[in-house]
Amino acid sequence: ELKVEQNPLFLSMQEGKNYTIYCNYSTTSDRLYWYRQDPGKSLESLFVLLSNGAVKQEGRLMASLDTKARLSTLHITAAVHDLSATYFCAVDTEGSNYQLIWGAGTKLIIKP
Amino acid sequence: GAGVSQTPSNKVTEKGKYVELRCDPISGHTALYWYRQSLGQGPEFLIYFQGTGAADDSGLPNDRFFAVRPEGSVSTLKIQRTERGDSAVYLCASSPFGPASSYEQYFGPGTRLTVT
Numbered sequence: 294e295l296k297v298e299q300n301p302l303f304l305s306m307q308e309g310k311n312y313t314i315y316c317n318y319s320t321t322s323d324r325l326y327w328y329r330q331d332p333g334k335s336l337e338s339l340f341v342l343l344s345n346g347a348v349k350q351e352g353r354l355m356a357s358l359d360t361k362a363r364l365s366t367l368h369i370t371a372a373v374h375d376l377s378a379t380y381f382c383a384v385d386t387e388g389s390n391y392q393l394i395w396g397a398g399t400k401l402i403i404k405p
Numbered sequence: 406g407a408g409v410s411q412t413p414s415n416k417v418t419e420k421g422k423y424v425e426l427r428c429d430p431i432s433g434h435t436a437l438y439w440y441r442q443s444l445g446q447g448p449e450f451l452i453y454f455q456g457t458g459a460a461d462d463s464g465l466p467n468d469r470f471f472a473v474r475p476e477g478s479v480s481t482l483k484i485q486r487t488e489r490g491d492s493a494v495y496l497c498a499s500s501p502f503g504p505a506s507s508y509e510q511y512f513g514p515g516t517r518l519t520v521t
Binding site: 297324326328334335336337338341381383385391392393394395396397398 | 450511
């Protein structure tokens, strides 16, 4: 059974600081996704990581994938208040009809 | 272009009643997924359609839940004899699902179902 674990589940940090969210998954996966969710809103796609060593960056967020370690990281550089949200990682596999298996989410609060 | 839309945005119903939740995917997307998200948790897979057929309904919790997609576009999730435990946000996602696609799923705003 494919499982996805995120840590930490809750993170409170000051503006300007750097931090990393970790996403581990239990079995071989084809793709890894990072989504953002604001309170009461739906899920916004941030990154799709397709292969080992993939690295993608958008603004202050950078995501990477290590398929051998079954680990993805989402790094936040010089955090700003607008990045406060819940961040989810998810994986899919061809064998599961590409349904997304989700982590529990990391609630990120960035204090001004 | 238009994204995934879902109606209604909120639905409050009494225990035991029947509800229908609608999803209108992005035009041309052949794959459609339904997920359920409870407060403070990640989404949970319910059912996947490829075209008109339910390719995988293994996530439906029991036979009170049923979904259709008769013309390969709009989908309706149907819940019979609702229970308080059915209260959640129901999310719909669509994907182009083709050889050139990344299989990325695009989510609608969700329907918040409250069973009283």
